């Protein structure tokens with residue numbers, strides 16, 4: 001049904017540069033999805049998508065938010081930030097391409113795999129970005145509604 005109430009709809013803020021709490025939002029998202037009772041393979045995909053999006057906001061943006069919206073048919077994850085933006089999206093999507101600085105690399109990030117993994121784990125993937133303004137990712141992961149309680 002189109003006008004069905006979502007099982008969950010909420011947003012979490014992410015602070016740029018705050019590596020101490022990086023991963024907290026995606027961990028909360030994982031907990032919510034477990035409580036809903038989704039299958040573990042679906043949760044794993046959504047958690048990865050949320051985690052990579054969150055780390056990118058922490059690494060490359062001033063601030064942002066991640067929205068989680070769960071319906072019986074799908075999980076929608078949006079990551080919207082205010083920051084430097086991405087000058088060349090095609091390049092940024094390429095596996096192994098990264099502008100991560102020394103600090104980000106010391107934290108264990110910067111392999112240039114985040115965006116391409118987000119895309120491959122999503123059934124629908126959209127990215128838009130404006131240099132000097134920010135970046136908007138929208139991902140949809142289909143769920144098998146039969147398995148919902």
Ligand SMILES: Nc1ncnc2c1ncn2[C@@H]1O[C@H](COP(=O)(O)OP(=O)(O)OP(=O)(O)O)[C@@H](O)[C@H]1O
Nearest residue numbers: 056060085092098099100109110111112113114115
């Ligand atoms: N939210 C964002 N704002 C600005 N630039 C971004 C953002 N997300 C990604 N980028 C740019 O795209 C590049 C590729 O991102 P991607 O997540 O694929 O790899 P990475 O973050 O460099 O390394 P990894 O994710 O493997 O730790 C980044 O190095 C950065 O230049």
Ligand SMILES: [Mg+2]
Nearest residue numbers: 055056114115
């Ligand atoms: Mg990344």
